Amino acid sequence: MVTDDHVSTLRAYLTDDWQEYDRLTKRLDETGSWSGYGALFGSAFFDAVNRKFAPTWTVAGVIRFVATVRARYVEDPDQLDPRAAERLIQAALGAGSTAELDDEIKSAQLILLPALIDDERPDAAALEDILILARERAVNLPM
Amino acid sequence: MTVAVTADQVAALRAYLAGDFSQYDRLFERLDREAAKTTYAALIDAAFFEAVDRRFAKDGTVADVIEFVADIRSRSNRLSDIDARAGERLIRAALGDGSAEDIDDQTRFGTEIVLLAGLIVDERLDDAGLDRFLADARKLADSWTA
Numbered sequence: 001m002v003t004d005d006h007v008s009t010l011r012a013y014l015t016d017d018w019q020e021y022d023r024l025t026k027r028l029d030e031t032g033s034w035s036g037y038g039a040l041f042g043s044a045f046f047d048a049v050n051r052k053f054a055p056t057w058t059v060a061g062v063i064r065f066v067a068t069v070r071a072r073y074v075e076d077p078d079q080l081d082p083r084a085a086e087r088l089i090q091a092a093l094g095a096g097s098t099a100e101l102d103d104e105i106k107s108a109q110l111i112l113l114p115a116l117i118d119d120e121r122p123d124a125a126a127l128e129d130i131l132i133l134a135r136e137r138a139v140n141l142p143m
Numbered sequence: 144m145t146v147a148v149t150a151d152q153v154a155a156l157r158a159y160l161a162g163d164f165s166q167y168d169r170l171f172e173r174l175d176r177e178a179a180k181t182t183y184a185a186l187i188d189a190a191f192f193e194a195v196d197r198r199f200a201k202d203g204t205v206a207d208v209i210e211f212v213a214d215i216r217s218r219s220n221r222l223s224d225i226d227a228r229a230g231e232r233l234i235r236a237a238l239g240d241g242s243a244e245d246i247d248d249q250t251r252f253g254t255e256i257v258l259l260a261g262l263i264v265d266e267r268l269d270d271a272g273l274d275r276f277l278a279d280a281r282k283l284a285d286s287w288t289a
Contacts, residue, residue, distance in 0.1 A: 060217035067213030067227075071206035082213075082227040 002036040002138045007131050010040055014117050014127065039141055044134035045109040048116035049092040062089050069115045084108045146288055148281045152183045156190065157277055159256060160263045184252060185288050190280035191255040194262040195237040208234050215261040222257065230254050 005024060012021035028034050053061060066085045070077040084105040089112065091098045098106075122130060155170035174183060199207060212230040216223050229243075229250055236243035243251065268276060 059220070059223055063213050063217045063223060064210075067209050071209040077205065077209055077231075078228075 002040045002135050003033065005033070006037045006040050007135055009037060010044060010134075011127065011131060014114055016114075036138070039138040040134055041109065041113065042106075043137040043141070044130065045113045045116075046092045047130065047134055047137065048113060048120070049089050052116055052119065053089070053093055057093050059086075059090070062086050062093075065089075066112075069112065073115045073118070074111060080108060080111050081105075085112055088112070146178070146182055147285045148182045148186045148288075149178065152179070152186055153277050153281055155183070156186060156256075156280075157273065160190075160260055160273060160277075162260075162264075182284065182288055184248070185284040186280060187252055187255055187259070189284035189287065190277065191233070191259045192237045193276065193280050193283065194259050194266075195234050197266070198262055199234065199238055203238070205235070205240075211261075212258065215258055218261075225254055225257055226250065230258055234258065 005028060009021065009024040009028065012018075012024060028037070052065070063082075063086060066080070066082050066089070069085070070080050070082060074080055081104075085108040087096065088098075088101060088105050088108045090096055091101060117127075117130070120126075151170065151174055155167060155174060158164075158167040158170055198211075208231050209227075212225075212227050212234070215230070216225050216227060229246055232241060232243045232246065233251065233254055235241050246254075263273070263276070266272075266276075
């Protein structure tokens with residue numbers, strides 16, 4: 001189940017509010033209530049990828065975007081495996097199943113999602129819309 | 144005994160870099176297999192080193208290398224199979240940044256020749272320019288295997 005705390009945690013993550021992020025994740029740790037956050041994060045990622053690339057995406061476009069993230073967005077390009085990132089984005093676009101992807105590949109979304117959101121440069125209101133949509137999708141996912 | 148790069152080997156690489164793949168296949172088939180493992184490999188290494196140096200040594204950044212490899216990989220389906228990290232490591236090692244010793248020979252030469260072709264295409268060399276480039280690469284390779 002996706003809670004308000006999950007949404008607040010993701011908001012803090014996406015706005016680089018690390019003090020707030022630390023406070024909230026500590027609370028999630030203490031209350032053992034992480035369940036639901038993964039679905040929220042994954043949904044936000046799915047939506048962001050599709051906003052960026054769908055409907056007419058190309059492998060070339062995905063390759064170039066991942067390269068830009070590694071070249072310009074992260075401090076150490078080795079933090080993000082290019083093949084994992086490309087596979088994950090393509091799975092979110094419907095090419096390949098996410099069920100086949102292991103945790104290592106899925107962890108690419110931890111870097112990709114903030115990069116995708118930064119790219120969109122949403123103001124506060126737009127970010128709220130993004131989070132609301134992600135929450136709705138996450139809540140409706142089959143368990 | 145000094146083993147030097149042969150004219151046949153230069154001709155084969157030249158055909159590849161000029162985009163004449165059927166000529167390349169024909170010439171490559173005729174190369175002596177044993178010699179290919181040493182001197183032809185050295186020629187590819189040397190040509191790669193030269194081309195990377197020309198492109199990146201002066202003011203290239205790690206970001207430029209990453210984006211260059213991605214650009215090559217994005218040019219066709221076949222090229223998208225190139226291992227991005229191996230490509231980046233090979234370029235950076237040629238620039239003196241890190242090592243690529245652990246990359247197996249097949250990956251190394253397969254990746255180098257594709258990136259080399261991309262670098263040469265971008266330089267838009269005419270025939271004389273390509274000949275001069277290969278002459279320099281040949282000299283460098285011979286100095287390594289001497």
